[in-house]
Structures are given as structure tokens and as C-alpha cells.
Amino acid sequence: FVLADARTPVALFSAGIGVTPVLAMLHQLAREHSSRAVWWVHTTRDPGRHAFAEEARQLVGRLPHARSFVYYTAPEYTVPDPGATGGPCVIHGRMTSGAVRELGVPADAHAYLCGPTGFMSDVTSALQSAGLSGSNIHTEVFGALAAINPGVTSPGTGRPHQPPGPQGTGPSVTFARSGLSTHWSDQYATLLELAEGCDIPTRWSCRTGVCHTCTTPLLTGQVQYTTHPLEDPDPGEVLPCCSVPTTDVLLDL
Numbered sequence: 001f002v003l004a005d006a007r008t009p010v011a012l013f014s015a016g017i018g019v020t021p022v023l024a025m026l027h028q029l030a031r032e033h034s035s036r037a038v039w040w041v042h043t044t045r046d047p048g049r050h051a052f053a054e055e056a057r058q059l060v061g062r063l064p065h066a067r068s069f070v071y072y073t074a075p076e077y078t079v080p081d082p083g084a085t086g087g088p089c090v091i092h093g094r095m096t097s098g099a100v101r102e103l104g105v106p107a108d109a110h111a112y113l114c115g116p117t118g119f120m121s122d123v124t125s126a127l128q129s130a131g132l133s134g135s136n137i138h139t140e141v142f143g144a145l146a147a148i149n150p151g152v153t154s155p156g157t158g159r160p161h162q163p164p165g166p167q168g169t170g171p172s173v174t175f176a177r178s179g180l181s182t183h184w185s186d187q188y189a190t191l192l193e194l195a196e197g198c199d200i201p202t203r204w205s206c207r208t209g210v211c212h213t214c215t216t217p218l219l220t221g222q223v224q225y226t227t228h229p230l231e232d233p234d235p236g237e238v239l240p241c242c243s244v245p246t247t248d249v250l251l252d253l
């Protein structure tokens with residue numbers, strides 16, 4: 001899920017924390033001083049949960065042919081005076097397929113979509129009905145992957161949450177796909193144990209650094225291994241079953 005090297009228009013669609021990978025693409029376009037036509041379209045609940053709002057506004061401002069649309073879905077949200085902020089075009093409500101077609105994304109554009117599966121299938125259908133071919137529509141699910149927990153008969157229930165007991169005082173640990181940030185505590189032996197304490201969907205088998213089932217991209221930060229893995233994971237990946245954070249970390253989990 002990376003920006004194709006092309007000169008055609010680009011449309012970046014995201015919902016909630018799915019903004020993360022497409023924001024990286026917006027950074028790339030700004031860094032290259034791209035003259036491509038760019039659509040930045042984000043949907044979230046309300047301004048309080050609008051991640052990277054200012055960063056995205058500044059990046060869009062650096063692109064001469066970019067336009068930006070934000071959909072706030074909270075029923076109680078009230079759209080401010082048009083033009084009061086000079087920022088993106090703000091719309092109240094869900095992004096309908098008609099609204100996607102009205103964005104005017106041309107048929108030769110490459111579209112990148114990241115968010116929950118329902119969001120992506122709706123936007124994909126709308127873009128296809130606007131003339132984009134399926135090969136120009138690139139998607140990435142941004143949500144937790146299904147757990148692999150061999151032998152566990154009563155999986156954790158409910159949504160990810162802060163770990164039980166007093167908050168840790170160590171480095172911050174953010175589970176990006178699950179949208180949860182907490183602090184490391186020495187009461188946990190490994191990052192995997194902390195994730196389990198938060199009911200983050202986890203994937204493991206050996207729990208000793210042998211099988212690599214738990215391999216997870218480490219987006220930022222550093223860890224150290226409490227048991228050294230049999231084989232090192234690839235660069236940019238970690239094994240949470242046998243590691244602890246030494247700095248603030250952002251895990252793709």
C-alpha cells in the first residue's frame with residue numbers, strides 16, 4: 001500500500017485511524033512539491049477525534065492542486081461558519097456514494113483508501129461508478145487482524161481497553177490498529193502480555209521467539225529482547241512475545 005509513481009491525479013480517502021498510511025502519502029507528495037491534482041478526503045466522528053488535522057491541513061496547503069474535504073459524523077456536530085477557518089471543506093454526516101461522485105475525481109486518478117471494510121467497499125463502489133477502474137483503486141484495511149491464540153478457549157471479550165490496575169510509568173505503547181495508547185509497566189514480562197492485558201487481538205504460538213507468528217511491524221520506537229529470537233525478525237518488525245519497549249513505541253497491532 002504505497003503511492004504509485006505516476007503523474008495522474010491522486011485521491012486519498014481515509015476513515016478514523018485509517019488516516020495514518022494515507023497521511024504518509026500526503027507527506028510524500030508535499031516533499032516532492034507534486035503538481036498532481038490531489039483529493040484529501042477524511043471522515044471521522046467529530047473535531048475532537050480528528051487525528052492529524054493540523055498536519056494534514058498544512059500539507060494540503062503546500063500542494064498547489066490539492067483540495068480537502070472532512071466529514072464529521074457525530075449527530076450533535078454543528079458545521080461552523082463556512083470560510084471561518086480557511087481549512088478543509090467540512091461536511092456534516094456520512095460520506096454517501098453520491099457525495100463521492102460529486103468530488104469530481106477523474107477516471108484516470110489513482111485512489112488510495114484506508115479504513116474499516118464497510119467504508120472501503122462503499123467508496124470503492126462509488127469510485128467505480130464514477131469511472132475509475134478497479135486496478136486504480138488501492139485499499140488497506142485499518143483495523144485489528146484476527147487473533148491467532150492456539151489453545152485459548154475463552155478469548156478476551158469486548159473492545160481494547162487500558163490494562164487493569166494502576167497505570168504504568170514506563171514508555172508509552174501505542175497499538176495503532178486498535179487505537180489504544182497506554183504506558184509500559186514492569187508487571188508485564190513482554191509486550192505480548194501487555195497487549196493481552198488490554199484485550200488487543202494478538203497472534204502467537206511459541207511465545208519464545210521461535211515461530212515468528214507474533215511478528216508485528218514496529219512503526220516507531222525501539223525494543224529489547226528478553227529472550228533473543230532464534231532468528232531476528234526482518235528490519236522494522238518485532239516479536240512482541242519476547243520483547244519490552246526501551247522507548248515510546250508505535251506497534252502495528
Ligand code: FES
Nearest residue numbers: 205207212214241
Ligand atoms: S509467538 Fe513465536 S515468535 Fe512470538
